[in-house]
Amino acid sequence: DADVTQTPRNRITKTGKRIMLECSQTKGHDRMYWYRQDPGLGLRLIYYSFDVKDINKGEISDGYSVSRQAQAKFSLSLESAIPNQTALYFCATSDKGTSGNTDTQYFGPGTRLTVL
């Protein structure tokens, strides 16, 4: 969906380097998410944010940190990258439904990260 963008789309880095992946959205959604995708393991949640002042750990947050700079921006950082963080990373957004339920998630195009 063109309303959710991620930069960079591809990145190759070395062990120990700090990496930041950025996500921007023009959907006006309050809720943003970072997922990691590995073959055979599906989509695993790293961090999520229900609004600018809210940050929550997902199921695999170790080795990652996030920053919610604004409603439209949610960044994922790897402070010291390691090879097993090589994966496809997706950002997603969702709106807060009328009854407070989290609704459909819209994904960005993904960032392919390789850590050598």
Added chain:
Amino acid sequence: GENVEQHPSTLSVQEGDSAVIKCTYSDSASNYFPWYKQELGKRPQLIIDIRSNVGEKKDQRIAVTLNKTAKHFSLHITETQPEDSAVYFCAALRSNYKLTFGKGTLLTVNP
């Protein structure tokens, strides 16, 4: 927390046949069940979803059924076409909580 099991992990069918993918969930409070399709090299995209107050939902060749008592839901694709080939993910969500995905099913439709 929620646990979503998805089967099969791979599915191969002939064009025109039907395909069924099944998922089970563990949290009885889950009330929203989306299905995503991910084509090779692309992002996951929602194809159909169902809420817990509905037992079945259809959209052209795609249908989803939900059995709350048994805590399982299924995706049904009829008259499959080669362009249906992709990885399909089920997911379950509890209100104001996070979405939990199954591990995915690679569907191959052979011409």
